[in-house]
Amino acid sequence: MQIRYFLALSLLPQLVLADETETVAASSSQxxxxxxxxPYVPLYEMNTPADLERIYISSDRSAAQMGKQATFNGDVNFSQGGRNIAADEAILDQESEELHANGNLVFQDEIFTVTADSLVAKMRSNSAVLSGAQYWLTGQQIHGDADRLEITKENNLLLSGTNFTTCPGQDPDWLLEADRIKIDSTEEWGEIWDAKIKIAGVPVMYIPYMTIPVSDKxxxxxxFPSFSTSTTNGxxxxxxxxxxIAPEYDLTFxxxxxxxxxxxxxTEFxxxxxxxxxxxxxxxxxxxDDKLVNSPDRYLYHWEHSGAINKNWRVLANYTDVSDNNYFNDLSSDVQRATDNQLTRIGEISYFEQNWDFSARVQDIKVLGxxxxxxxxxxxxxxxxxAPSYWHGLDFNLYSEATNFEHQDSEYSTATRVHLEPSISYPIHGPAGSLTSEVKLLQTNYWQDDKSNLSNSELSEHVNRTLPQVRIHGQVNFERFTDYFDTNYRQTLEPQFQYLYVGYEDQSDIGIYDTALLQEDYNGLFRDRRFSGLDRIADANQFTLGLTTKLFxxxxxxxFKFSLGQIIYLEDSRVGINDITGSNDTFVQENTSNSAIAAELTTQLYSDWFLSGSIQYDAKESENKKSEVTVDYRPGTNKLLQASYRYVPDLLNTNTNESVDIKQIGFRGAWPINDSLYLVxxxxxxxxxxxxxxxxxxxQYESCCWAVRLSYHYRIKTNYIDEDNPVQDTRELFESGIYLNFVLKGLGGSGPLGVSDMLDDGLFNYRKPLYLKN
Known part of the structure; x- marks a missing residue:
């Protein structure tokens, strides 16, 4: 069991005008x-620099002495540029060019509104001092008091004896008090001296000095530091x-x-x-690391780079390495999550033209555990x-690659593969449907160095494989208007078919370098390959029939959308993939006349109810190959109830090298108890x-100015066998924890709290049924 506390604070929000839509979304009317x-509305247009300098004064009564003073009484309004001063009395000293105002004093501009006891403004330097001030930032919840508020000639803001909060009312739930705050309008940064935070009137934190941004500069x-405690890390x-460092460089340590x-x-650079x-x-x-035997050093280094050199050249690089298999399980990394177990290392450079492209890459994958x-x-x-439509509507395409496969272990075979794949296709498209006929020639050459030293491994030094492929794919679109349950719909019926022929050649003398069996979902029925990669190209003589219907x-x-399809094998496929041990003469063989039936369904059952499901069913063996189903109830914002079931057979357990079946049910929900409290x-x-x-x-409870979340988490852990770095005590199979998050709005925005954030906090993230795929 572990308990963690997290206080999300940053000590001043941006003093900028918020976008109206963001303000509405961020807070309710209360x-x-x-x-x-x-609110101040300028009485004149400011289109020229002269308009910004011009001074406008109005009052009920006035008295002036030429060249000396002018006194204004009763509903006084003084405007210059985008600023306006309203008061009961104002005195304009023409010699010193100063304005003194008092009595129901209000100062307004586009950034904030200030009420004060008195004001002294210097017209020549365009500066002002307000005493006994209360201020409100326009378009934001921020407001506070200041004994003295000064606007300098550089348009900087100096506040003395000041405080601010985002809470409404006279007794705010939290308040930041500071001896002095300086806001630099040019640098767009602020300095705070002798600041303390009060919650419910009780001081909880003191900060002698800090600098804070008032924009995104x-x-x-x-x-701001973070604190936590747990039984795992202490x-x-x-x-x-x-x-x-510079406009184009920065570093966080x-x-x-x-x-x-x-x-x-x-360290992040x-x-x-x-x-x-x-x-x-x-x-x-x-x-x-004191938690591990012999206290080993643990590390991670990661580099990624991407972009365009010019309009034709692109570059990509990504490299990550860690000291041990359980690095992400034990330590909170900024690079990957604990559920990630593959470290991909890629370096690639590409060149693109309108009709052709070229790329060169190196790749290595480290699989943890x-x-x-x-x-x-x-x-x-x-x-x-x-070359589209290069001759009488025919399209010509060429894919080619040259790949060298190496292995870190010297006892593994290595190979060089050169593959050419020219194709000619004739596509016919129209509103009523489409028909595409395609012919390919698959030409592959291997040069292999067999180092496996296995008695049952007979890899040829050189392999020349030539396979023809013919593919015909057609689809017809039918459409009608109908009604179901007294509701009008537009219904489509989209039958499609595919004939695929791929020649046969014995490939048992080719090693497995980058090839795996592809998933056979509904869309997979219409692929022209059974395997990823090129080490195995399965022979085929088959028809695929599919049907999709939709309601709009x-x-x-x-x-509503429902799809159903199946492959009809005219001949058994004689090419399969090798087993795990490396024996290249053991293959999976298709000895059936039909493939599994693949079906998918997504529908809005009624009003706020949604259903999604998919299944791959072997009718001959009466066996479920894979299935999942999800029911959602989503009646409104932050309201969700979901039930799900998932079945996946014969998954490989990497720790035991045994096949296991995954059969899980799940329930997920999010519901507001009232306007401020909700449960996930x-x-x-x-x-x-x-x-x-x-x-x-x-x-989670959320008010106008603060939010708190209390959560409990219990989940299975991913523990990899790591002989080099064993743990002193036995690793727990499950991890549990109680988490407390507390956020003061305006001292860090709305923070990480929210329904969507809670729905994604776990091993199984929330996915809408429409996108419920593997």
């Missing part, structure tokens, strides 16, 4: 803080430091002390390379050429193991 005065300095204190493990440091390239470098390091390592692509060159309501929104929870249960794999319950 939360809007409105100044107790009418960057500045070097310490970011007491944690993290204090990030941000270094604004975060020392994170964990009493149970030691000092964990995280970001950069811009010209206008169209960007990247970042992450380095994370924990020396002498697996002993067997994938092959490395060192390197791969691809060339694609497209009067607003032309799809409310989920529960997923493994029917095979008779145990819950994840439970999450969270309550």
């Amino acid at each position: 939360c809007v803080v409105v100044p107790p005065v009418k 960057r500045k070097s300095g310490f970011l 007491v944690e204190v993290a204090t990030p430091y941000y270094w604004n 975060t020392p994170n002390y964990m009493s149970a493990r030691g000092l964990f440091t995280k 970001r950069y811009l390379a010209g206008e169209k390239q960007q990247g970042q470098l992450n380095i994370e390091y924990l020396a002498d 697996e002993e067997e390592k994938p092959y490395q692509v060192m390197p791969q060159f691809t060339f694609n050429y497209r 309501n009067e607003q032309n929104r799809e409310v 929870g989920n529960w997923y249960y493994d029917l095979n193991e008779s145990r819950a794999v994840e439970t999450y319950t969270g309550f």
